[in-house]
Amino acid sequence: MSMSSRRVLRAGIVPVVAALALAGCGSSDSGDTAGGSAGSPAKTAEAPKKPSGAELVKQAKATALAAKSGRVVGSVTDEGKQMSIDLAGTLDGTNQALTMGMGGEGEATILTVGGKNYMTGDTTFWTTQAGAEAAKMLDGKYVLVPAAEAKEMGDMTLKGLLDEIFAEDMSALESANSKVEETTVDGQKAYTLSDRVGGGGASMVVTADGKATLIKLTAPKDEPGEMTFSEWNAAKPVAAPSADSIIEPPQ
Secondary structure, eight states, rough: OOOOOOHHHHGGHHHHHHHTTTTTEEOOOOOOOOOOOOOOOOOOOOSOOOOOOHHHHHHHHHHHHOOSEEEEEEEEEEEEEEEEEEEEEEEEESSSEEEEGGGGGEEEEEEEEEEEEEEEEEEHHHHHHHHHHHHHTTOOOOEOOHHHHHHGGGTHHHHHHHHHHIISSSSHSSSSEEEEEEEETEEEHHHHHHHEOOOOTTTEEEEETTOOOEEEEEEHHHHHHHHEOOOOOOOOOOOOOOOGGGEEEEO
16 A cells, blocks of 8 residues: 555645745735644444455545545655655645645645635745745745646645545455454544555554544555544634735746
8 A cells, every 4th residue: 555645745846836936026915824623533333343344445435535624644655755744624625734744855834725825834945945045035924826836736635635545555455355453542443454465564544433434544664654534524724824924926
């Protein structure tokens, strides 16, 4: 099971383009500050019998894609490079906060609110992408990502990530070789699904309540990574940055 999400990791491309377009930037208008989230799947009665791996994957997909919102935090490996991800918001990405850590290249956050995308980053990120002088100017600021570059972010959503996980990463866990074991996560009964043969350490943890709500995914050892899911249907709305913190690239 590969935890590499190429479509989501294209986030690393957009900041470069936006950062290089900053010369002569001015400020723009918007709303208030960004919001966080808290919450977890509600507990219900446990399923009467232990399901098969294929049944768990099918139910986990249906439950995840039926959610209105959620959060995923973890790391993925792309071409040997490990990157961190924290994505919270609506499933379709119309209101979300995406933070990505790119190893030695720093960390960047993109807020999607009201059809617009606002990007900020730490000093390392801005210095890497735009140079030391630009990093000073951009400290504590948000760049309004131009519409053309924002189109590249179409799949950088919770739904886009889930679609890729279930389309490309779950086949081994659906096979007859998969193993389902009972476990407990934060006091809640759950199932751990793993591959008996050749899984390489890949596993999925879901609730044992008949819904198979995703809790955690672990990648095989040859492509290390781990994602923890929470705040299903409970992610708080994200607000736009304050007007005085926004920098709009020249047209």
